Amino acid sequence: MTIDININGKALTLDADPDMPLLWAIRDLAGMTGTKFGCGKALCGACTVHVDGQPVLSCAYPVSAAAGKAVTTIEGLSADGNHPVQVAWRELNVPQCGYCQPGQIMAAVALLDKNPTPTDEDIDNAMSGNICRCGTYTRIRAAIHKAAGVKS
Numbered sequence: 001m002t003i004d005i006n007i008n009g010k011a012l013t014l015d016a017d018p019d020m021p022l023l024w025a026i027r028d029l030a031g032m033t034g035t036k037f038g039c040g041k042a043l044c045g046a047c048t049v050h051v052d053g054q055p056v057l058s059c060a061y062p063v064s065a066a067a068g069k070a071v072t073t074i075e076g077l078s079a080d081g082n083h084p085v086q087v088a089w090r091e092l093n094v095p096q097c098g099y100c101q102p103g104q105i106m107a108a109v110a111l112l113d114k115n116p117t118p119t120d121e122d123i124d125n126a127m128s129g130n131i132c133r134c135g136t137y138t139r140i141r142a143a144i145h146k147a148a149g150v151k152s
């Protein structure tokens with residue numbers, strides 16, 4: 001079937017099985033590869049994107065559920081990579097291998113949109129679904145606080 005969807009401000013009509021995970025529509029049909037495949041089972045957060053501003057796990061979210069909605073991926077956060085969260089991430093050298101980081105950043109942006117001054121506990125709760133095999137959690141938390149300082 002054809003599915004009308006808006007990805008990063010671009011209106012697209014995708015020819016897709018309605019049950020196709022949104023992740024594959026983004027990567028394979030729309031050609032945006034910033035969003036990563038980790039587990040494919042809603043367990044790691046690597047595939048986190050926003051649908052109408054809410055964080056979703058795109059590996060477990062059918063593309064048909066995003067029809068008529070606005071999807072934002074890591075590529076759509078900022079035209080020049082300078083969203084305050086991206087800047088904080090760079091300044092604190094958060095990534096190690098980097099694989100989980102697009103999902104971490106999308107989860108962090110969603111948290112700060114909802115809660116501009118999160119506590120450590122708020123951060124740990126909001127980010128608990130995003131796994132980092134390199135263990136960058138301490139820097140992630142610090143970068144979220146830094147971005148919160150810039151935004152607030």
Ligand code: FES
Pocket residue numbers: 036037038039040041042043044045046047048057058059060
């Ligand atoms: S790839 Fe979607 S949660 Fe792991």
Ligand code: FES
Pocket residue numbers: 095096097098099100101131132133134135136
């Ligand atoms: S930076 Fe390597 S998995 Fe998170």
